[in-house]
Amino acid sequence: MRRLVKSGLLILVFVLTYLVMLPATWIDALLQNASHGTLAMTGTTGTCWRGDGFLQALLPSGEVVTLAPVKWTIAPGELLALKLHIDAESTRDNQPILNATWGLSETYIQNARLDLPAALLGVLSPTLRAAALSGQLSLQVDEVHYGSGRAAGKARAYWKAAGSGLSRVRPLGNYLLDMTGQGAGLDFHLTTMRGPLTLTGSGGWRPGKRPDIRITATPEANVRQELAPLLRMMGREVSPGTYKLSIDQNVQAISP
Numbered sequence: 001m002r003r004l005v006k007s008g009l010l011i012l013v014f015v016l017t018y019l020v021m022l023p024a025t026w027i028d029a030l031l032q033n034a035s036h037g038t039l040a041m042t043g044t045t046g047t048c049w050r051g052d053g054f055l056q057a058l059l060p061s062g063e064v065v066t067l068a069p070v071k072w073t074i075a076p077g078e079l080l081a082l083k084l085h086i087d088a089e090s091t092r093d094n095q096p097i098l099n100a101t102w103g104l105s106e107t108y109i110q111n112a113r114l115d116l117p118a119a120l121l122g123v124l125s126p127t128l129r130a131a132a133l134s135g136q137l138s139l140q141v142d143e144v145h146y147g148s149g150r151a152a153g154k155a156r157a158y159w160k161a162a163g164s165g166l167s168r169v170r171p172l173g174n175y176l177l178d179m180t181g182q183g184a185g186l187d188f189h190l191t192t193m194r195g196p197l198t199l200t201g202s203g204g205w206r207p208g209k210r211p212d213i214r215i216t217a218t219p220e221a222n223v224r225q226e227l228a229p230l231l232r233m234m235g236r237e238v239s240p241g242t243y244k245l246s247i248d249q250n251v252q253a254i255s256p
Contacts, residue, residue: 024051027072038123049074052091060122060129067116070097106147114139118159127234132165144181151181166230169223172197188213196220197227215245
């Protein structure tokens, strides 16, 4: 019996030592799995619990774009409560990138700031991929909480210098997507800050379902003919110079 106890303790010590020294490369595997292969962490050093590396986006074209040099910490104590808490910031300017907690039945994002190439939207649907979108997306989450079938909080996404490889009109405009926790998911509201193509829209997202956002597009008269092929690919013309864009049927379902 004593020998059995000693063997058990040795195994326990070995497992705990392995967990403590879990290499930082595990973060890359977890990130790629969670993002369905669209985000990666390369050049990692340290451990899974505290380390640094380079956050990268894997674009539909196959291009790899480095987003930011990142350092992160994961609180091991939270795992005892079956929660994963991660705090990450840029080592370039020490600005926060993500402060979030995931549990069995809830997700809590306290802060998130990240700039992404708009081309990354192409991973969501064949239509968006074919549009060859360009520009810069800036995601800002102040606080979002989802749990027990209820959502709360607010987030914003800015699309700056929006463009498409199918059009010579550059930029199309600057756009703002407001996201508000409402009921069991998020409600969307799209507005145009400025530009020759006016986009307005609304919709929502519920866990396990496709995001649904209905958009009205109205180009200025001097670019109407140039933008017609792009807008017809994205939707249909409901009146001269006015298009209804609907991409919800092509966007993949998303779970929290």
